[in-house]
Amino acid sequence: MNELQTILNETCTRLFTDHATTAVLEGAEKGEWPGALWQALEENGLTLPQVPEARGGAGGSWNDAFVVLMAAGRFAAPVPLAETMLAASILAEAGLDVPMGPMTVAPVHIEEGLNLAQQGSGWTLSGRATRVPWGARAEHVVVVADGGGTPTVALVSGDSARAEADASLAREPRDTLQWSGAPVVAAAPLRGRLGPRPVWAGGALVRSAQMAGGLEFLLAQSVKYVTERKQFGRPLAAFQAIQQNLALLAGHTAAAAMAAQQAFHVVERTGDDGDPSFEIAVAKVRTGEAAGLGAGIAHQAHGAIGFTYEHSLHFVTRRLWSWRAEFGAESHWSVALGRAVSARGADALWPHMTAR
């Protein structure tokens, strides 16, 4: 982290400490919108860190976005921050202006498609998208849809769809949205650094940073717990078996952060003609694996208390189990990565790795 990112991280930490409290997390699971948290994020320019100022953002970089999303993951922030950043980038890269307020993206499954139809000088949107994060809560939805044979980015208002509520393991909204000739606010042909499937690739990217942050929380929380909790007359931390497990958790945590950070760095560096899919795949695979292993170790260290609703560990572990499966699980991205590597041939593996 450079100096500015260190300050950014401190700002985020302060803000989430104040506004992403256990009470807020519990309220969000019951359907309460954490308005104060969202407002604080917007006021501090943290919802659009990497979006150019000319498009309504904070004018920072994807590396800044990484810092903010790591912090959000650490605190299990129950707001569509990652989704808003992603939606905003897809708009801005296509040359469209970015509105304020919470946004989301659709469709989030690669096998689902939406259609745009020309109507007068504008477009209308039709189709169905399932498991849309915060679908019913978002003030705007950014979709990538088929616009008469051209992949097109379109902005629609949140109330343009009929919504059917559903939820993730962490009780975050994952709604089904149905559009039937809904008016489009703005549209432009798809382009930009996130490639031909920006929702899928960008979704994997932002989830990798959230997971890396979630793992940092698990490590810190586990260290704290085993230092305080005593059994057999000693803190749990005094037992080698515990030390070994937490050392392993530390390794996976560090690796997850590194993989995610590199992906954001490559996305930042990539221009319109670049392709960050290699590093995004690496990040989603590595953070997803670490999330599963890390959640297991953290729960083991916490014993029965960590398995209760009363203890706050689950706010992060349930999110990790949900995030690692969203926008392509390790199984999806490892096959994609393996095919790309194999197509280049065995002797290209090392040169490709070192040329990135």
Add this chain to the structure above:
Amino acid sequence: MATFNFELSTLPPEAEALRDEVRTFLRQELAQYRGADRARSWGGFNRDFSRRMGERGWSGMTWPKKYGGHERSALERYVVLEETLAAGAPVSAHWVADRQSGPLLLRFGTEEQRQRFLPRIARGELAFAIGMSEPDSGSDLASIRTRAEKVAGGYRVNGTKIWTSNAHLSDYAIALFRTKVVPDKKHEGLSQFLVDLKSPGISIRPIIDLAGGHHFNEVHFQDCLVPDDMLVGKEGDGWKQVTTELGFERSGPERYLSSLQLVIELIREAGQEPGERAAALIGHFTAHLVTLRQMSLSIATMLQAGQNPNLEAAVVKDIGTTFEQEIPEAVHALIGAEPRVGSGSDFEKTLGYLVQHAPSFSLRGGTREVLRGIIARGLGLR
């Protein structure tokens, strides 16, 4: 809580320019090498190769010119290390000296020792062994008993070192001896010495490994006289110095690349359009390789900045060696080819080499358990 400090690093252009030069050199040097030869990774010992590395300025790269070094950056050195490892070059005749013996002398040695040894290491002419473990002192290194007693003109050494890789091929060792017995304070009274392995009073006995190879030795000292001018650093400071040396030993890319050749041979075996299971495994391996490389590079950047990344090095070595060991296991689970020695395809022989050598990856340079203890201390657990 102290978190580990892995910053993203990018290599400067001069380091990348060097990469092409190293690759061209290695392509010529290793033209006859098959996959199974490359799988030996940093196990191969070839003095001619090491001398040619020295001729190109690729040993002692970061050291001052007045000691025969080349004053290049730690990141340029990193490129040379990772390229030689990725190619499976036979580096071990200069590896230890370049990695830890030379840097130790640079840090703690006398001016005379530096002038005497460093230029020859930089030329790739001197091979070093590491004299740490003893029959009763493995992970508990501070419990060593080999005595170096002060006598006129030097120290008289009695005792035994074990697992001394390449002692039978090397010129010198840097060894840790007990110069003073301090009751109940095993970390005190230790000192490091340069030992000429051809000295009278030293006998070297081979220890054959499970694959039939001879790398290990038992080095026996019987009234061996080590002259005064071979003491490294201060008498009694051995523990502090050896910890520094282990930091050098653990910080390089050799701690995650040992099984790279099997990943390459797996890709060759699976073909350009692999089935889903093979593709998934290749993707999984790639994700780990790319991430570990970034972490390893980050350590090189910390070294370049004069920081002490011992904790980060322990983290990379722990997850890196676990990954190196997972590779032959996962390849077995996927394909189930018989691991072979002597006969068989490159893929089968590479598998055969790595299946047999993988157990050593998490033993050499500090066991997994010791490293996790170091990481746990960094986390504040002990």
